[in-house]
Amino acid sequence: MAGVAIRFTPARMAPEAFAITTSRRAITIRAATTRARLYAAGWLLRHLDDLTLTAPTHVGEAPAMPIRGTQIGYRAKNNSYDAWTVAMLTRRIEDFALLGGNRIQFVAPVSDDAATSPLSPLPATETLIAVARATHRLGLDVALFYPLLRDYAQPGSADAEVADVATLVTKLPALDALYIPGGDPGHTAPDRLFPLARRIAGTLRKRFASAEVLLSTQGFGAAGLDAFHAQLAGKPRWLSAIFVGPQTRDGIAAHRRRIAGRYPIETYPDTAHTMHAQFPIPDWHPAFALTQGREPVNPRPAATTRIFDHLAPGTRGFVTYSEGVNDDWNVTQWFRLGWNPATPAGEVAREYARMFVGDMAFAAVPLALETNWRGDPSNNAGIDATLRLVDAVRPARWADWRIDLYRYRATYDALVRHRLIAARAAQGEALWTLRQAPATGAGPAAVAARFAYARPEPAIVAPLRADLTIIADRLWRRARMQLSVPRHGASHWERGAESRPRRYPAQRPHRRRGRDRAGADPARRRRPPLCHRRPVAHPRHGAVRRSGRLGRRTASGARARLRCRPAIDGKRDRRCRRPYSRPGVAHGRS
Numbered sequence: 001m002a003g004v005a006i007r008f009t010p011a012r013m014a015p016e017a018f019a020i021t022t023s024r025r026a027i028t029i030r031a032a033t034t035r036a037r038l039y040a041a042g043w044l045l046r047h048l049d050d051l052t053l054t055a056p057t058h059v060g061e062a063p064a065m066p067i068r069g070t071q072i073g074y075r076a077k078n079n080s081y082d083a084w085t086v087a088m089l090t091r092r093i094e095d096f097a098l099l100g101g102n103r104i105q106f107v108a109p110v111s112d113d114a115a116t117s118p119l120s121p122l123p124a125t126e127t128l129i130a131v132a133r134a135t136h137r138l139g140l141d142v143a144l145f146y147p148l149l150r151d152y153a154q155p156g157s158a159d160a161e162v163a164d165v166a167t168l169v170t171k172l173p174a175l176d177a178l179y180i181p182g183g184d185p186g187h188t189a190p191d192r193l194f195p196l197a198r199r200i201a202g203t204l205r206k207r208f209a210s211a212e213v214l215l216s217t218q219g220f221g222a223a224g225l226d227a228f229h230a231q232l233a234g235k236p237r238w239l240s241a242i243f244v245g246p247q248t249r250d251g252i253a254a255h256r257r258r259i260a261g262r263y264p265i266e267t268y269p270d271t272a273h274t275m276h277a278q279f280p281i282p283d284w285h286p287a288f289a290l291t292q293g294r295e296p297v298n299p300r301p302a303a304t305t306r307i308f309d310h311l312a313p314g315t316r317g318f319v320t321y322s323e324g325v326n327d328d329w330n331v332t333q334w335f336r337l338g339w340n341p342a343t344p345a346g347e348v349a350r351e352y353a354r355m356f357v358g359d360m361a362f363a364a365v366p367l368a369l370e371t372n373w374r375g376d377p378s379n380n381a382g383i384d385a386t387l388r389l390v391d392a393v394r395p396a397r398w399a400d401w402r403i404d405l406y407r408y409r410a411t412y413d414a415l416v417r418h419r420l421i422a423a424r425a426a427q428g429e430a431l432w433t434l435r436q437a438p439a440t441g442a443g444p445a446a447v448a449a450r451f452a453y454a455r456p457e458p459a460i461v462a463p464l465r466a467d468l469t470i471i472a473d474r475l476w477r478r479a480r481m482q483l484s485v486p487r488h489g490a491s492h493w494e495r496g497a498e499s500r501p502r503r504y505p506a507q508r509p510h511r512r513r514g515r516d517r518a519g520a521d522p523a524r525r526r527r528p529p530l531c532h533r534r535p536v537a538h539p540r541h542g543a544v545r546r547s548g549r550l551g552r553r554t555a556s557g558a559r560a561r562l563r564c565r566p567a568i569d570g571k572r573d574r575r576c577r578r579p580y581s582r583p584g585v586a587h588g589r590s
Helices: 034-046 086-098 124-137 157-171 190-207 222-233 252-259 286-292 301-311 328-339 345-357 360-372 382-391 402-435 442-453 461-479
Strands: 005-010 018-022 026-031 058-061 067-072 103-107 141-145 177-180 212-216 241-244 265-267 317-320
Touching (some): 034 058, 067 086, 067 141, 086 124, 103 124, 103 177, 103 317, 124 157, 177 190, 190 212, 190 222, 222 252, 286 402, 301 328, 301 345, 317 328, 328 345, 345 360, 345 402, 360 402, 402 442, 402 461
Parallel strands (some): 067 317, 103 141, 141 177, 177 212, 241 265, 265 317
């Protein structure tokens, strides 16, 4: 493109539409707004191979969905953003705009989190003001996720909340939408939620007259949902739309049916998590679940296409729920599908390769990584092939931290695979020696079994682990991704801090003591809610009864295996304090 001029020309077009005309000497972009010019620039970046533009002489595009957003949480639980500077966050927002996003939702500094993060360069409110200004300058919508966390049955609580909102809103340079969840976090019943939200809407619109106010149905049981829809039947004029996210009892089809067109619907899909989540990895092998945990690097091109196709019909758009950079691929794919729902995952991968990596060989990586998680890793030789594929990618000099996300995941998958193979070999040897006890005696058999478990790990493991540490440290330096509690200051081992894989149970005949994969003392972890500790076995599923106690014995005398399944066949554990939800859409933000 040497010697080619790029010209921006004002035009009378739809606010988000653009047209591009190319010739040998010039590229002319016609658009009416700042955001439309950004969308056109993003289109060019996604169609440049090095400095060669492969495009027709004329292109005209406009988005399919009116709302295309994502969430940025500058909070301690986030796996990266809480350590970012304003300049880094501004660059992130610019990237989202180039991908076709038009709404950036920030988590208000009143969430269910620590008041501050020790990694944050600036206080949360100061950062919020700065990024809201940057978002507004780009012509994008500024949105705020504002949970209601007080007990509003107490006198004065509602007045205090309205006053807090007024104080925060006064400081912001722009605010186009306020999202108030019914729960997750929060616990405000509809009969108190709606009157309080009406007062907040009035306060908000004194400063920003056209700002939207949205409510969600998160966290409500059956009675709560009935009360919510009873309030909607009154058609409150201050309410702009409903958003549907994790920890929601009713599916999207039930929302469409019950809302019946009275209000627009948005979705709030969880793109960050792999388990205890709205869209868990189906049949995820325990070797991955026990090591990579809830917030790993998780490109899911095929699954994201199916999820979008399920959620999108009958809605006006989405704001993806993200907890940092681990789901960068998924957020990117949602933006591209929101622009054009017919965009194949392969095309998104090619555009991602051009825009962020600079080597088209990367286009095969997201699907390969998604395939790694199918089935038993010890039997999946494709995991080693994926690592070779990623190692063969040669990023351009301008490539940023994104390529390291996928190097990290590919290396981690290979490490899990080869350690599992070794663990099973050790277990097989130990069990064989124990079976010889009648001939050799119990003592010698036990010694031989311990010797089998004490064998050193295979030679391939040490370099994989070393590479994993190097890449994790590089991601910390370049993207402030917190992949370890002791090394990078992650808030918790479940928050993406997975760079120290724990040993598999098959490797040790006893329970491992000491520090876990992230350096946290397991004895000091917060006890999980009962719904996380329910045995699979209960009267409808082959055991004696429900139990929240570890080690409850079934009728056969075996210990009941535990899974995170908050609701089975529509039956909620009576003692679980978490809201009811259907399998697969259970746990969300917290």
